[in-house]
Amino acid sequence: MIEIRGIRKSYGGVEVLRGINLTISSGEILALIGRSGCGKTTLLRCINFLEEYDAGEIMLDGELLWYRQQANGPRQRASEKELARQRQRMGVVFQQYNLFPHMTALENVCLGPRFGQKVRAEEAERRGRELLSRVGLSERLDAFPAQLSGGQQQRVAIARALAMKPQVLLLDEITSALDPELVAEVEDVIRDLTTENIAMVLVTHAMSFAREIAHRIAFVSDGQIAEIGRPEEILDRPRDPGLKEFLRRIR
């Protein structure tokens, strides 16, 4: 239900994404792996239109995202209102500094629904409490990010993304910046979410976790998807030479 076709992007003369094609089904979990600089984070940011891409299309359930259909002539960027509405169908969790430091955990989670989706305050708060309880932080609703550990902050960030009732979750190396002992609590939350019908795209270095929960793993190299397949195929029987080299290095 997410179709990504022909995405290209250049930064100052260097082509970072060179024609990405990807289809992600409803409720599918896809892991993106690759060396630093291969473009996986850029791709994630393009999917949510935090970066503009130079060419290609992204469709969600058949609707063209981020740009307007043009009969002929160059594509036109959608209006701010449309962009906001489309972004609400996806949730993003970043590697760090996710949370708004001047708001409590609960306020962070309620912000999107209240001011982006115009949900009423009581309803937003109810949803927020429920989600924070689900990620195991019902005790810390009124804590500020500065008072929370890294793992707790990431869990609030996940709750905040879920509060928008997204169809897709985009997760950009959400455990890379955490102290090792805090990684497990975040992975537990993600594992718990796999039972929902939410598609997920995870950029990650945590191979064992990817193997465990991903339906497919895509290896991004040099701005293209060099190989894609089920975890066992990718991790145990790699065919692409770049992928073999990559796996050898991180073992």
Place this chain on the structure above:
Amino acid sequence: MGQYRAWVEAYGVAFLEAAGWTLAVAVASFICALIWGALLFFARLRGGIWTDRIVDGYVQLLRNIPVLLPIYLIYFGFPLAGLLWPAAICGGIALVLQNGAYISEIFRGAYKAIDRVQPDAARSLGLLPWMAFRKVTLPQILVHSIPALGNQAVLLLKDTSLLSAITVVELTMQAKVLTERTGAAYAPFVVAAIFYLAMVSVIELLARTAHRSVRWK
């Protein structure tokens, strides 16, 4: 002792009045400078490249010339243009023009200090740009600016002393007048200094308290 007592009784009122003027000009100018600085900051944020360049030129100019020049500009220039306004107002306008430039830079520095993920996170939640700015960026700019703004307030207070050069009867002018009138060498200046130091201390205390009262840092 009696000599000092007589002195205080004779001139205490004059000093208090002058201190009142100093405060009045300082407070009024600071508030206006905050508004002007905010306008300049938004102009740079939202305007095109030419607005940015023009505002930057204005800021750079005012940062590299002494405060007396804008003061003389307004004080001598306004009457030429037919505006016969009181010296205190002329001085106040000059102070606003100057401090507004510095304040816009303070806001700009605070804005740049917010890490890049914040606006991305706000956008990814599907908030409209102005709503994201209002709820996420603006509160943080305001809080991060408090220390520097407190500093600027102190500078502005001290700059009010320059208005004595354009006949405004504030603390410095009053001290000068009393010194010449009573031949008391330099005692009035010391008294004026004490007033200034007291005011500066209050401003610094306010700024520190404001900054500390923010619970989320």
Place this chain on the structure above:
Amino acid sequence: MEMTSSDVWVMAHAAQISLALALCSIAFGTILAVLLTPLAFARLAIARFAYRLYVFVVRGTPVLLLALLTFYALASYWGRISPYAAGVVVLTIYLSALFAEIFRGGVLAIPNPLWDSSKSLGLSRRSIFWRVVTPLVARYSLPPYLNVCVMAVKASSVLSIISVWELTFASREIIERTLDVYRVLAVASVFYFIMCFAIDRVGRWMEGRLAAKGFAGEPA
């Protein structure tokens, strides 16, 4: 009446005086500050208190007031004194407080491990001072130091009010004579801008040279 080109020459001459006043005060102020900064770290609490009091008073009082105070105080002890001398004294005192705080900040910015490692290398205190502390403090202090140098040029204009003939004084004279307010102030602004800008540029060049010698960037 309009200002003439001879007026511009007069202002140029006055600008040189402003610059001279500023540079003298910067020199003396730096020396005084170097003597003051150690007080901030003295073992004697009285010394530290004296330092903080000095800085508080000098920074909390307007320069103009300091100038008037100094001028009248010196005049009451020594009779007629040159406004230029009083001016330099005031600016020196003013700048010394600012410089001292900058140097103090520089010392505090030295990362703690450096103190420990120099001691563990068995360096003498004198050696540590000259080879470790001074170069680092100089490097850390350079940007704010130059900022204060620019402030010195701007502060010199305040001396016009105690009858020191420099650029602002000359500008006011010409304005009161010709009423050519805008042009005179524009010329004065250009002169000040050039002086301040030049200091800024010199500073950037010096920072570049220091960076090339292998100093780290801003302290952690």
